[in-house]
Amino acid sequence: MYRFSLKSKPISRKLRSGLTPNFRLHVMRLLSALALMICSLSVRASICSNEDYEFKVSGASQCLLMRRFGSITPEVMAVWLHGDVSSGGPATYHFSSAEQAAKRVGEKDVLSVALVRPGYSDGSGESSSVALLHGGRNDHYTQENLLEVGSAIERLRAKFQPKIVVLIGHSGGAATAAALLGMKPKLVDAAILIACPCDLVAWRTGKREWNRSENPLKWVTKVDRSTRVVALTGEKDDNTQSELARKYIEALQAHGVSANFQIIADETHNGAFRSPEVLSTLRKLIGAE
Helix, strand or coil: CCCCCCCCCCCCHHHHHHCCHHHHHHHHHHHHHHHHHHHHHHHHCCCCCCCCCCCEEECCCCEEEEEEEECCCCCEEEEEECCCCCCCCCCCHHHHHHHHHHHHCCCCCEEEEEECCCCCECCCCCECCCCCCCCCCCCCCCHHHHHHHHHHHHHHHHHHCCCEEEEEEECHHHHHHHHHHHHCCCCCCEEEEECCCCCHHHHCCCCCCCCCCCCHHHHHHHCCCCCEEEEEEECCCCCCCHHHHHHHHHHHHHHCCEEEEEEECCCCCCHHHHCHHHHHHHHHHCCCC
16 A cells, blocks of 8 residues: 655755756746636636627626727727716716717727616616616725726727727716726726716715725826826816816826816816817827827
């Protein structure tokens, strides 16, 4: 009968002498290839049972709804994020903006994607992922929700291989986008933040406290310095006042990021999103104007 010991024994001198530099290099290459294969399989794994990159795309652990417009071999991918839709109902108002962008943004081939944030419906009877996490449409900019959106954008980028990705968010979608710039610094090349509550602490002063949402200001120093950011706020916005976005832009500038803030004359909180300045800014960011 053989006896087995769990104690490891030193490698013999003869065996050690066989571990030449070339052999060790070969082993390292095999291990690297194995790691890449595992990562590749992880990226390809679909959370959505019927992921089609037209109506559905996988996030980190949930399936997000979407609408796709424009080229499937794009130079530019523009990803649109809606606001909190605090009045209730489905999150669909950004669909038309995404569709217009695909048609009118310029000579470049553009893919325009309107994402539906976690827990929101698109009017079809389905919702992105499970029920709204941790507080419904309040306190919604949690790491869980942000990473679902970020993972979906990564998946879209890997699928369509655009040269440039621009993230466009309105209100709560702008806060989501601004936080993601720091949480995932290589996620996008540029961002347009419309009516952004970019300083959540100041925005929630005097209101019910949010305990789990990520404040975009917290992530400023993590934003990649090559990212270009433009914030647009309506002159008549009585929800997300201009200082909320201006403070964030000034912090980005101090960090060395190319960032600009612009007031849109006579526009309200929602009117700013529908203003011509949004598409004009997108054209400038992608060099189409």
